[in-house]
Amino acid sequence: MAGDYVLSIDQGTTGTTVLVLDRKLDVKARVNREFPQHFPKPGQVEHDLEEIWTSVVLSINEALRKARVKGTSVAAIGITNQRETTALWNRRTGKPVGRAIVWQDRRTAPLCRELKEAGHEPMIRERTGLVIDPYFSGTKLKWLLDHVRGAKERARRGDLAFGTIDSFLVWRLTGGAVHVTDVTNASRTLLMNLRTLAWDEELLALFDVPRDVLPEIRGSSEIYGFTSKVPGLPDGVPIAGIAGDQQAALFGQACFEVGDSKCTYGTGAFLLMNIGEKPLPSKAGLLTTVAWRLGSGETAYAFEGSSFIAGAAVQWLRDGLGLIEKASDVEVLAAQVSHTGGVVFVPALAGLGAPHWRPDARGLFTGIDRGTTAAHLARAVLEGIGFQIHDLAEAMERDAGRTIKSFKVDGGASACNLLLQFQADLLQTQVVRPKMVETTALGAAFLAGLAVGVWSSKDAIRRVWKQDKRFTPKMKPPLRDEKLAAWQAAVGKA
Secondary structure, three states: OOOOEEEEEEEOOOEEEEEEEEOOOOEEEEEEEEOOOEOOOOOOOEEOHHHHHHHHHHHHHHHHHHHOOOHHHEEEEEEEEOOOOEEEEEOOOOOEOOOEEOOOOOOOHHHHHHHHHOOOHHHHHHHHOOOOOOOOHHHHHHHHHHHOOOHHHHHHOOOEEEEOHHHHHHHHHOOOOOOEEEHHHHOOOOOEEOOOOEEOHHHHHHHOOOHHHOOEEEOOEEEEEEOOOOOOOOOOOEEEEEEEHHHHHHHHOOOOOOOEEEEEEOOOEEEEEEEEOOOOOOOOOOEEEEEEEEOOOEEEEEEEEEEOOOHHHHHHHHHOOOOOOOOOHHHHHHOOOOOOOOOEEEOOEOEEOOOOOEOOOOOEEEOOOOOOOHHHHHHHHHHHHHHHHHHHHHHHHHHHOOOOOEEEEEOHHHHOHHHHHHHHHHHOOOEEEEOOOOHHHHHHHHHHHHHHOOOOOHHHHHHHOOEEEEEOOOOOHHHHHHHHHHHHHHHHHO
16 A cells, blocks of 8 residues: 555535545545536536536645645545436547536436336336436436437447546546446446446447447446546556445445445435345335445445435525524524424425325425424424434335344434434434544545555444444334324325
């Protein structure tokens, strides 16, 4: 191992975060740079790849400067990224072919309807673990090839390269020498077979995607290539870890055993459960995805479910209702009462996802009376977030045929002790918050460090991973059952 530090690039939807950390997980520097969002038409969201690349380079340089670390001391670079965002660029020049289409973009909804009406969804779900939705990369890539002048012909000639953001960053970091993605990102494209971990020829034909435009699928922890002509970095630093953001968080939480789960409470909430070395089908509308692949052997799969609204409900209390001045005030307000006074909040501000799958559902407060206060509403909002996660976790347990073994949390709302205690009460299992809540960047660092020997094994990672606080169930079963019944009744009305 040439260096003492790992540099982790967390390329997100609104900004890029770079961490410099050592083998003991001491963060020597953290830098975040935002970049513009582009909204050309209603329902369309785009990113300029050059703006992303600039944010990455500037963040790397500032982080190394703040850490007082030379580039020659970096043992490896790990990358985690917004997953389904779709990019296309010129193989010869590296110049982007238009803007990237962001995961939030809905322009391919008509194509998705056509595919469903043609009866393709069962085959796609069986092979990819995904549903047909504009969220995923396959329909976005087809749109680019169909709508950018000359793109399909150039792709068939091998002149263009497709990739999710991880692929684009590796391409740029290696000076255009390497065109790869890892299995976690490939598993979000609608084009990779979950069992073979290879591009599926029938799916490529269905989406009319030329094979030559695709990156090579590799593991999540291996040396893909080396830096070349990157401003602020010496040539020869290995890029050695890649994972999509939610899978990186699962690995960063050291959820290495079957049944281990993590929930990231952000604007929405993402719950992933390690389901072991075989992909399992979901009967509850959950997604099956690759969790990671280490070296040439170990592959882990995960169930994934998301709640569209989590922290966004707190933002709504702040911006829409004006009940709090800043998001962190919600716990102080909610703690003014010991219960919700019978108020239940269904956070269906953007419909309900798994396991309900009711896009027509709308947000709802029930149980309001003359005694209801702002504190009751705030507490009900926090409990509503917890109820959604309980339903996802219960669906995962049914699909996996096992109980959740370990439930770890991260993301902004994981700072709220009241929410996490309620979550433990509902799940009837311990909820664990780590000392380092930036687990997405940490997972990318772990994967890169494993590949170059900064950490020798998953056991070595377990030893450096530290918990901040553990929440143990306290609510009595009759009260829990009563609350869950009131929640289910409210969901039925939403």
